[in-house]
Amino acid sequence: MLELYHNDMSVCAQKVRLILAHKQIEWHSQHLNLRAGEQFKPDFLKLNPKAVIPVLVHDGNIITESNVICYYLEEAFDSHPLMPLELTKRAELREWLTRLDAGLHEHIAVISFCLAFRQQILKRYTSESALEDFLNTIPDPARAILMRDMVINGMSSPRLNIAILAYQKLIKDLATAVENNEWILSTGISLADFAFLPYVERLEQLQMAKMWSEYPQIDAWLTRIRATEAYKVAMLDWHNQNYIELMAQSEVPEL
Template identity: 30%
Template sequence: MTNQTTGGQGGPTASLVLYHAWASSASRKVRMCLHEKGLEFEAKIVDLNKFEHHQDWYKKLNPSGIVPALMIDGVPLVESNFINEYLDETYPAPPLRPTDPMLLHDMRLWCKYIDDTCLPAIQKHNWMHHFHPMAREWSDEELERRLDAIPTQNRKHVWYRMARDPYTDEELEAALDILRDMLDRIEARVAKTGFVTGDAYSLSDIAAAPYVIRTEELRPEEVSAAKRPALAPWWQAIKARPAYKAAHMEPFNEQCWSGWTPPS
């Protein structure tokens, strides 16, 4: 377990405890939002390598068995997009959502697109790198035991593939194409207004950040100024934000291991 706090601000007084994993894209989104708000919180690591997210104690916090979960005075909030909207509603400074209803709708559609389309794409690469070498060694009995502890059919299917039917090179390249399309969409948006949604930094930018950094790790040329001249300065500005740095998005290939701690 890792404890972490950051300087607080005014607003409602609540006890915030974040259950998260360092390399989890959804956890990274929530950490960014918490730090943008300057909120004090306790951070507890859920070790995915030890399958703590599939243990009964954690599934009482998040029945889906995925990270993160944010405890607000002992009440668990789940789903990173919903958590971040709660934080922006409850702690409105600085604002991270548009006030214009059409832009708010656009922000929500963008966050849904990231979760529905980009998450499965990045997951293929992350899991093949980290979980496939472990899962392929499981016996049929151990695989059945692991699958029985997973509460959702979608995640059962992904874990089965890690163990017995790994993603092909063609599937991995198709996943990269989805991420390239994401970068193209960001390029078009920031070329017009400077940000993903409207003319201000928002939860849309936060939602994209974990996927852009992982794509940069996989294919650095895709975020270059030569390839995407509008995205490149936007991305450098995102990475320069204090909240981005405080959220710790060090390389996935380092953070995915048990015991990783932020550099001092």
């Protein structure tokens, strides 16, 4: 029995749902409302003291970290494989996924909050003291500092420029990867395509698709991946209109 603690619009949960869908693995949903702070509730902290989703529970075993979950699913279920057989290609795949942990994941949170999601927090905590109380509920001091900066400074946060530069580099590398290939790896569709789709789609939802206006091959890759059944089941069916509408009104920085 598989249970996934996740959130409809969280990129790293979308990534895991895509892999579950592609591999046609049955799972049970435990959906958390992150804006209501359900990730800080004691029962969830027992599963993941880091207070983040996704968390996979498989036959009572708890697995955290979305990349780790992706590799676990690939190793535990041999249906519709998403890792190449060749070792050098596997290394290439791991290098792609590592980029998410080495900054890109945090950078998408910065872009999303500075451009759009901060509005959800400001709407929920309308006075300065209510906002302070909310920031004090964040158990990890580094995360609280980051949240304070994103919510208060928004577009003027210095972290935003750093995050955008990192995504400009990703887009360039992705454009090179899919220039003459259908998928990120020349061997075929893999964990890498499903891992990066949510991040690129998030940029698009935040009105930043002009980042790849010079690279039509990225739109072609998006079209290919969106034609999969996994995209429908794991992304479209979970789209939260409130988030999508908020992101459609994002302030867009100079690119």
